[in-house]
Amino acid sequence: MTATTAEKIVKTPRGGTALKFNVAELRSAFSAVRDVVPARPSRPVLGNVMIGSDGTLSATDLEIRVTYPLPGATGPAVLLPHARMLAILNNCNDAAEVTLAVDGSVCKVACAGGRWALPTEAVSEFPDAHEGIGRPISRLPADQFTSMMGNVKFATDAKAGRPAYTGVLIEFTNDKESEYGKLTFVASDGRRMCWSQCEVDQDLDPSSTLVPRRAVDVICKLCGGRDAIQLETAGTELIANIDGVVVQARLVAGDFPAWRKVLPDREVAPSVAGVAPLLHACQMAAICTSESSQGTRMTFGEKGLKLAGKSSEYGESSASCELVEVGQQCELEINPGYAIEWLESLDRAAMVGIEAESGTTALLLRCDDAFTVIMPLSKD
Numbered sequence: 001m002t003a004t005t006a007e008k009i010v011k012t013p014r015g016g017t018a019l020k021f022n023v024a025e026l027r028s029a030f031s032a033v034r035d036v037v038p039a040r041p042s043r044p045v046l047g048n049v050m051i052g053s054d055g056t057l058s059a060t061d062l063e064i065r066v067t068y069p070l071p072g073a074t075g076p077a078v079l080l081p082h083a084r085m086l087a088i089l090n091n092c093n094d095a096a097e098v099t100l101a102v103d104g105s106v107c108k109v110a111c112a113g114g115r116w117a118l119p120t121e122a123v124s125e126f127p128d129a130h131e132g133i134g135r136p137i138s139r140l141p142a143d144q145f146t147s148m149m150g151n152v153k154f155a156t157d158a159k160a161g162r163p164a165y166t167g168v169l170i171e172f173t174n175d176k177e178s179e180y181g182k183l184t185f186v187a188s189d190g191r192r193m194c195w196s197q198c199e200v201d202q203d204l205d206p207s208s209t210l211v212p213r214r215a216v217d218v219i220c221k222l223c224g225g226r227d228a229i230q231l232e233t234a235g236t237e238l239i240a241n242i243d244g245v246v247v248q249a250r251l252v253a254g255d256f257p258a259w260r261k262v263l264p265d266r267e268v269a270p271s272v273a274g275v276a277p278l279l280h281a282c283q284m285a286a287i288c289t290s291e292s293s294q295g296t297r298m299t300f301g302e303k304g305l306k307l308a309g310k311s312s313e314y315g316e317s318s319a320s321c322e323l324v325e326v327g328q329q330c331e332l333e334i335n336p337g338y339a340i341e342w343l344e345s346l347d348r349a350a351m352v353g354i355e356a357e358s359g360t361t362a363l364l365l366r367c368d369d370a371f372t373v374i375m376p377l378s379k380d
Contacts, residue, residue: 018101019051019075023111026070026098027089030082032245033059033066035218037082045125048079051100060127064215065248066222067129078102079121085109088116130248134232134239137207138172138183138200142223142242148185149220151196151345151370155338156213157189165189167210167252169259170231170238174206175199186259187213192338193262194372210256211238215249222247262373264355264362271300271327271354275367278305278352279343281321285309286336288317295377296336298363300329300356309336324351332359333377339365342372 033049038061041047049059057070059082078100088109092098095112102108102120109116149168157165169186180199187194209231219240223229230241233251240247285296285307293311305321343352346367355364363374 018099019073020097020099021070021073023089023092023095023098027086029057029068029070030086030089032068032222033057034082034086035221036061036064036066043125045079045121046127047081047083048121048126049082049085050077050079050123050126052077058126058129062127063212063250064218065127065129066218067246067248069244076102077123078107079123079126080107081118081120084116084118088114130234130237130239132234132237134234135207136202136204137170137209137231137233138181138202138204139228139230140183140198140200142226142229144198145229146220146223148196148198148370149216151342152185152187152194153213153216153220154341154345155187155189155192155194155372158213160189162190163252163254164210164256167212167256168216169256170207170209170211172200172204172207174204186256188257188259188262191335192372192374193259194342194370195259196370198369207233208256209233209238210252210254212249212252215247218249219247262362264357264364264373266355266357266361268355268357269327270325270366271305271323271356272325273305273321273323273352273354275343275346275350275352276348277321278354279340279348281305281307281319282336282339282343284319285317286340288314289336290314294335294337295333297331297333298356299331300327300354302326302329305354307336327354328357330356330358332356332361332363334363334374335377338372338374339363342370346370 036059038046049057051057051073055071055073056067058067092112098111100107100109105120107118107120153168171184173182175182181202182197183200184197222242222245226243232239236251238249286309288311289309290311290313296307296309299306304323308318310316350367353366365372
């Protein structure tokens with residue numbers, strides 16, 4: 001057993017169990033599950049994490065569960081208060097080892113010359129993990145998952161009043177024109193919609209899974225520095241396995257709107273602009289917009305794109321953006337924040353295709369396999 005695992009199990013003088021862990025390894029595990037430990041738990045046991053006899057550390061808030069590999073944790077399961085234990089580990093930066101001695105309802109912790117006696121909850125009170133067999137959705141590189149989700153997740157809206165708008169749709173379809181399947185992530189708040197897609201060389205059944213925004217954030221954070229993510233569903237749960245770190249999340253109830261029906265069905269000559277200059281122009285024009293007057297007017301002409309914002313509170317602002325290609329000439333008004341959020345998720349050196357037809361039809365922006373549709377604001 002290496003120094004990065006629980007190095008050995010010994011008996012305490014009173015018949016309890018003691019484990020020795022590498023401090024950095026245990027701190028990483030506690031930090032990884034931090035986002036699913038409720039600050040004010042509805043049940044005291046949920047403020048704890050469980051070090052299991054199966055070599056894992058688990059935390060849950062009943063909506064999301066994270067199970068983190070902790071090789072060598074092969075003794076009896078024990079619950080530890082997350083906040084206090086993480087505080088101990090954060091204050092033992094110079095120490096190599098930490099000892100946990102479980103004796104009845106108390107866990108005695110020794111590290112870097114410090115001693116703590118932490119009360120523990122009964123292991124039997126900790127919620128069990130779902131044990132169903134998962135149905136595969138797809139597998140892809142972890143950084144690609146994070147990038148694709150970064151193109152869409154901000155478009156969710158917890159205040160929209162419709163459950164479907166609180167989550168991100170993960171959809172897998174079989175492409176009849178090729179040997180590849182297509183994986184698509186979609187999010188909408190009813191006023192704009194964002195989607196990102198990629199081809200995957202996998203022969204899987206079509207699926208449609210609606211994942212809560214918070215679970216998406218937890219998964220994206222855990223993808224950092226890891227290689228691959230396997231997505232599955234089991235009953236009403238999403239199961240994401242990220243190189244051995246397992247996230248189980250309760251799915252959003254209800255159906256996502258028929259999002260393909262929102263896509264503009266038209267033939268419009270697109271304009272093309274760089275991400276960086278278009279983002280800069282939108283940000284400058286948005287400076288004088290307000291909560292009561294959110295609109296930015298976009299005018300596509302022969303000499304480029306002109307943007308203008310105006311509100312009684314803050315005055316007027318204007319900006320211009322050079323177009324690499326000039327498409328349909330028209331004028332429309334949008335909420336600039338929607339364009340800014342989407343553009344901020346892209347590579348600044350990339351190019352954006354802009355489809356604008358009139359002041360009453362949706363604006364479509366495209367950058368490679370990332371898209372957004374923004375509904376125009378009424379002029380009334």
